Amino acid sequence: MRDAYHEHLDGLNASLVRLTGLVAGALGRATQALVDADLDLAQQVISQDADIDAMYADIEQQAFDLLARQQPVAGDLRAIVTSLRIVADLERSGDYATHVAEVARRRHPSPAVPAQLAPTVLEMGQMVQRIVAKAGAVIASRDLRLAAEIERDDDVIDALHQRLFGVLLDDGWDGGVEAAIDVILCSRYYERAADHAVSVARRVSYLITGERVVEPI
Numbered sequence: 244m245r246d247a248y249h250e251h252l253d254g255l256n257a258s259l260v261r262l263t264g265l266v267a268g269a270l271g272r273a274t275q276a277l278v279d280a281d282l283d284l285a286q287q288v289i290s291q292d293a294d295i296d297a298m299y300a301d302i303e304q305q306a307f308d309l310l311a312r313q314q315p316v317a318g319d320l321r322a323i324v325t326s327l328r329i330v331a332d333l334e335r336s337g338d339y340a341t342h343v344a345e346v347a348r349r350r351h352p353s354p355a356v357p358a359q360l361a362p363t364v365l366e367m368g369q370m371v372q373r374i375v376a377k378a379g380a381v382i383a384s385r386d387l388r389l390a391a392e393i394e395r396d397d398d399v400i401d402a403l404h405q406r407l408f409g410v411l412l413d414d415g416w417d418g419g420v421e422a423a424i425d426v427i428l429c430s431r432y433y434e435r436a437a438d439h440a441v442s443v444a445r446r447v448s449y450l451i452t453g454e455r456v457v458e459p460i
Contacts, residue, residue, distance in 0.1 A: 248309075248313050251305070251308075251309055252309065252319065252322060252323070254305070255302065255305050255306060255309065255323070255326055256322075256326070256382060256383070258298065258301065258302045258305065259302060259326060259329055259330060259333070259379075259382050260379045260382050260383045261298070262295065262298045262299065262302065262330065262333050262334075263333055263375060263376065263378055263379030263382060263443075264376070264379055265291075265294065265295050265298065265337070266295060266333050266336045266337045266340065266375055267372050267373075267375040267376040267379065268372075269288050269291060269292070269295065269337055269340035269341070269344075270336070270339070270340045270343070270368065270371055270372045270375060270433075270436060271368070271369065271372040272284055272287060272288050272340075272344075273285070273288045273340040273341070273343040273344040273347070273368070274343065274364070274365060274367075274368025274369060274371075274372065275368075276288060276343075276344050276347040276348075277343055277344070277346060277347040277354075277355055277356055277364065277368070277429060278354070278356055278361045278364060278365050278368075279354075280347065280350070280351055280352060280353065280354040280355070281347070282347070282348060282351040282352070284344075284347075285344040285345070285347040285348040285351070286344075286348060288340055288341060288343075288344035289341055289344050289345060289348065292337055292338070292340070292341045295333075295334060295337035296334065296337075299330055299331075299333070299334040299337075302326070302330045303327065303330060306323050306326050306327050306330075309323050310323055321450060322450060325446050325447070325449065325450045328442075328446055329382065329442075329443050329446050329447075332439040332440075332442045332443050332446075333375075333378075333439070333443070335435075335436075335439055336375060336435075336436040336439045336440065339432040339433070339435055339436040339439075340432075340436070342428070342429075342432045343368070343429050343432050343433070346425050346428060346429055350425065355422070355425045355426075355429070356422070356425065356426060356429070357418040357422050357426075359410075359418070360407060360410060360418075360426055363403060363406055363407055363410075364407070364426065364429065364430070366403060367400060367403040367404070367407075367430065367433045368429075368433060370396065370399060370400055370403070370437075371400060371433045371436050371437050371440075373396070374393055374396045374397065374400070374436075374437050374440045375436065375437075375440050377389060377392065377393055377396070377440070378393060378440040378443040378444055381393065381443065381444050381447050382443065382447060385447055385450070385451055387448060387451060387452075389444075390444035390445070390447055390448045391444075393440055393441055393443075393444040394441060394444065396437070397437050397438065397440070397441050400433060400434055400437040401434065403430075403433075404430050404431075404433070404434045407426055407427070407430045408427070408430075411423045411426060411427065
């Protein structure tokens with residue numbers, strides 16, 4: 244009975260890793276749709292958000308079933324409760340991918356991102372994709388070193404966010420208000436997705452060490 248129980252716990256963890264891969268992929272495709280003005284790709288990301296939501300609901304149900312049927316204590320209880328919090332972080336990051344894709348769709352056939360900012364936006368989106376994928380590796384391996392790397396990676400995202408703001412607030416900006424709003428929105432979506440990856444890393448660190456870290460705002 245206990246072997247089956249721990250198999251279910253392992254399955255819950257594996258589901259979280261798979262969900263992380265879905266979210267990272269969605270962020271990558273959304274970024275490509277944004278910089279390439281690719282309507283088909285944007286629509287694919289938007290449509291596939293339903294898959295992320297369905298997996299979120301399934302993982303949540305798995306966790307609730309374990310809580311109800313097994314009445315776990317100590318480390319097992321902490322693992323299940325942590326999983327519920329992690330899956331919420333991942334689902335929200337999937338929403339941000341959808342928001343980016345929606346910006347791309349709304350501006351099609353014109354690109355939502357001006358050419359002069361496209362390299363920075365692309366770098367930001369690809370970096371967030373890597374951070375979320377790394378969060379999946381942290382969930383799978385419970386590697387505190389990787390968890391700490393995500394904290395440092397998030398600093399890079401914050402710096403790129405500030406770089407974009409600096410360009411948009413400069414007196415020389417001539418790209419228009421509409422483009423500025425789109426870039427600000429997408430930059431904020433990326434920043435928040437990275438923050439959720441940081442939350443995942445911190446939750447795993449807490450699971451391992453029992454020491455809480457203040458969550459990013």
